[in-house]
Amino acid sequence: xxxxxxxxxxxxxxxxxxxxxxxxxxxxxxxEAAVYEAMGMGVVALKFHRIGQQSxxxxxxxxxxxxxxxxxxxIFASSYSARQEYDALTALHAEVSVPVPVDINxxxxxxxxxxxxxxxxxATLENPDDVFAEVxxxxxxxYLLGYIHGDLSEFNIMVDGKNVWVIDWPQWVEPSxxxxxxxxxxxxxxxxxxxxxxxxxxAQVEEIHAQVVG
Ligand SMILES: Nc1ncnc2c1ncn2[C@@H]1O[C@H](COP(=O)(O)OP(=O)(O)OP(=O)(O)O)[C@@H](O)[C@H]1O
Ligand SMILES: [Mg+2]
Numbered sequence: 050x051x052x053x054x055x056x057x058x059x060x061x062x063x064x065x066x067x068x069x070x071x072x073x074x075x076x077x078x079x080x081e082a083a084v085y086e087a088m089g090m091g092v093v094a095l096k097f098h099r100i101g102q103q104s105x106x107x108x109x110x111x112x113x114x115x116x117x118x119x120x121x122x123x124i125f126a127s128s129y130s131a132r133q134e135y136d137a138l139t140a141l142h143a144e145v146s147v148p149v150p151v152d153i154n155x156x157x158x159x160x161x162x163x164x165x166x167x168x169x170x171x172a173t174l175e176n177p178d179d180v181f182a183e184v185x186x187x188x189x190x191x192y193l194l195g196y197i198h199g200d201l202s203e204f205n206i207m208v209d210g211k212n213v214w215v216i217d218w219p220q221w222v223e224p225s226x227x228x229x230x231x232x233x234x235x236x237x238x239x240x241x242x243x244x245x246x247x248x249x250x251x252a253q254v255e256e257i258h259a260q261v262v263g
Pocket of ligand 2: 205217
């Protein structure tokens with residue numbers, strides 16, 4: 050079995066359940082996921098998680114949330130990653146601007162599609178101060194609900210000209226995680242560095258940190 054086979058089984062499961070009715074185009078493929086546009090109850094995004102093509106050691110080093118079993122084959126790692134992201138979206142979507150989770154099957158999550166959304170890395174923001182403030186507000190709400198993103202960057206923040214979303218949550222950690230403080234600090238530093246470099250927004254990491262933890 051290879052990823053294509055596992056993806057097909059997951060898609061078949063979602064189709065049988067009715068959460069997906071037809072598959073659209075590939076939106077992006079990276080080293081740890083492939084995202085497609087699709088139809089279900091309206092337009093949805095399908096994210097196939099693909100963890101474990103690298104050696105397990107590499108995955109463990111970069112993804113501290115992975116269980117530290119001796120054998121954690123890619124099938125389980127990929128399904129686990131999908132489950133982590135689905136759980137975060139489920140817990141967050143009522144209060145935090147994230148895609149709404151629709152279904153999960155094996156390594157696949159089905160979620161609402163962000164129409165006209167682009168990562169801020171590919172956008173020129175007209176109102177960077179507002180977008181920055183909105184991201185801070187969202188990660189603060191997420192923190193208070195027990196979720197630290199863990200991979201916050203300009204590639205995981207999407208805008209459509211009006212709204213802001215924080216996407217890509219499989220690596221989240223809870224505030225009681227032993228490295229939580231360091232991970233939160235890194236998220237905030239990434240955010241401040243990006244907005245300072247591109248938009249000259251001069252925000253102090255300590256100040257934003259205090260704002261996030263409330
Ligand atoms: N709900 C969504 N609606 C619309 N587009 C989406 C949605 N979720 C993800 N995308 C698109 O897919 C891309 C990759 O999504 P995401 O960041 O969740 O995956 P990833 O894990 O970063 O993938 P990679 O392996 O490239 O790191 C996003 O940059 C975005 O363009
Ligand atoms: Mg991403």
